[in-house]
Amino acid sequence: MNHSEVLQLAQKAIDQYLRQLHDQGVGKSQTPLALKEQLNLSLTATAQSDFQLQQDLQNYLKHAVGTLDPRFMNQLFSGLQPWALAGEMLAAVTNTTMATYEASPVATLMERELVQHLCGFAGWKTGDGIMVTGGSNANLVGMLMARNKLFPDYKKTGVSGARLVAFVSEEAHYSFGKAANIMGLGTDNIRAIAADAAGRMSTAALKAAIQQSRAAGEHPFFVGATAGTTVLGEFDPIDELSLIAREEKLWLHVDGAWGGSVLLSRKHRHLMSGIEKADSLGWDTHKMLGTGLVSSFFLTPHANALRTSHGGGGADYIFHASDAGSWDLGPSSLQCGRKADAIKVWFAWRALGDDGLETYVDALFANAQTAATLVKQTAGLELVCEPTSLNVCFRVKRPHHVASAQWHRMLREQLMNKGQAMVNMATRKDDSFIRLITAHPGQNEKILKSLLSDLLKAAEELNH
Ligand SMILES: Cc1ncc(COP(=O)(O)O)c(C=O)c1O
Known part of the structure; x- marks a missing residue:
């Protein structure tokens, strides 16, 4: 079969999947072994028939988790904008790489447009950026840029002897540790700064840690807000952190993977006040804006800093000196071949505009407030804290003989086994709770109420 014939089959299966989405919901979870038993996934020496491949298409969709359904409240993304899906399909069918303008002319211009547009929301008139994985x-790129700016020789010579130290909040994402591992800095050199009761990095603790590090002969170079x-969905005080970073001559990176999209909202952008003073910003639009995994941006106000930091090699065969070549994004990236992720984000943005996206974000925030109010009104549930953004964290009353982590794990598994919803649990400072994320624009009071009621029923069942 040719592309069109195969696509027609896939299209039929996808249409059916989308039509059944509401009834199927997130789907019932199965153990890996049970799932393996039901599916024949073996790769064989001989080719499979088109009929079998059609079955395979349907089987994949049948068992996929319904992340497009509003009952998917598990991770920091949910739902998918329809125009983003169309953009993703264009990226798939044109199957090209973002390394050079010549291979991806339109997508390169789209990515550049997006980068400039997003930089504008950070208050940077002329910025630079690249889409990342x-x-x-x-976060890795932010740390690398910081190292190469503060210690330009290390790009060539490597880090030898000096102990480079980075500071992030104890609430920060684990990827900072991974970055330190990849960069050869050592995970010990990521210092976890205490957060206050609300979960915001303590500026006093940061200052003290920097002084202590300098006194020990180390080389602080990076603050990750x-x-x-x-x-918890909490925001570090970027404004105050920027003053410290400036005073101490450290690079300030803001990990806005989750919260960066608040910049679109006049109501909520104050959460990131001071962002214009940062040196770099990570922003996943696939998380809060439903632009499809993966849509992730690294942005910086420092013109050409990306090429300087990451560039090197490839002039012999891929990056040719020409007018068009100066538009190549490859030298700014850590990748060579790179998927055209910009297309889906550009289409989603084009379809809603800044105004539509602002409404989108505001509606998600309103849903988080609705969820928190419902939790407070429901006996047997206890809010961990008022939500600052879309993370609604609460405890479900438990029998004393069951540990909190185990209890909340069992509760979510019960929901998943029945296919009622997918919601996560988290443990923070010896406290475990349900973490509900209101990232889907289709969530409403009815869906949220039903989730809470399912949780309470699950608690009752587990109690017996
Ligand atoms: C605050 C924060 N930073 C970074 C990441 C990592 O993002 P990604 O999953 O796109 O690598 C996450 C993931 O949830 C996150 O919550």
């Missing part, structure tokens, strides 16, 4: 990668922490 996710927020984790954006978080805009939208993974568990």
Whole structure:
């Protein structure tokens, strides 16, 4: 079969999947072994028939988790904008790489447009940026840029002897540790700064840690603030952190993988006040804006800093000196071949505009407030804290003989086994709770109420 014939089959299966989405919901969870038993996934020496492949298409969709359904409240993304899906399909069918303008002319211009537009929301009139493989990668890029700016020789010579130290909140995402590992800095050299009761990095603790580090002969180089922490959805005080970073001559990176999208909202952008003073920002639009995984940006106000930091090699065969070549994004990236992620984000943005996206974000925030109010009104549930953004964290009353982590794990598993909803649990400072994320624009009071009622029923069942 040719592309069109195969696509027609896929299209039919996808249409059916989308039509059944509401009835199927998130789907019932199965153990890996049970799932393996039901599916024949073996790769064989001989080709499979088109009929079998059609079955395979349907089987994949049948068992996929319904992340487009509003009952998917598990992770820091949910739902998918329809125009983003169309953009993703264009990226798939044109199957190209973002390394050079010549291979991806339109997508390169789209990515550049997006980068400039997003930089504008950070208050940077002329910025630079690149799409990356996710927020984790954006944090790595931020650390690498910081190292190469403060210690330009290390790009060539490597870090030898000096102990480079980075500071992030104890609430920060684990990817900072991974970045330190990849960069050869050592995970011990990521210092976890205490957060206050609300979960915001303590500026006093940061100052003290920097002084202590300098006194020990180390080389502080990086402060990583978080805009939208993974568990509580809290925002570090960027304005105050920027003063410290400036005074101490450290690079200030803001991990806005989750919360960066508040910049679109006049109502909520105050959470990131001071962002214009940061040196870099990571921002996943696939998380709060439903632009499809992966849509992730690394942005910086420092013109050409990306090429300087990451560039090197490739002039012999891929990056040719020409007018068009100066538009190549490859030298600014850590990748060579790179998927055209910009297309889906550009289409989603084009379809809603800044105004539509602002309404989108504001509606998600309103849903978080609705969820928190419902929790407070429901006996047997206890809010961990008022939600600052879209993370609604609460405890479900438990029998004393069951540990909190185990209890909340069992509760979510009960919901998943029945296919009622997918919601996560988290443990923070010896406290475990349900973490409900209101990232889907289709969530409403009815859905949220039903989730809470399912949780309470699950608690009752587990109690017996
Ligand atoms: C605050 C924060 N930063 C970074 C990441 C990593 O993003 P990604 O999954 O796109 O690598 C996450 C993931 O949830 C996150 O919550």
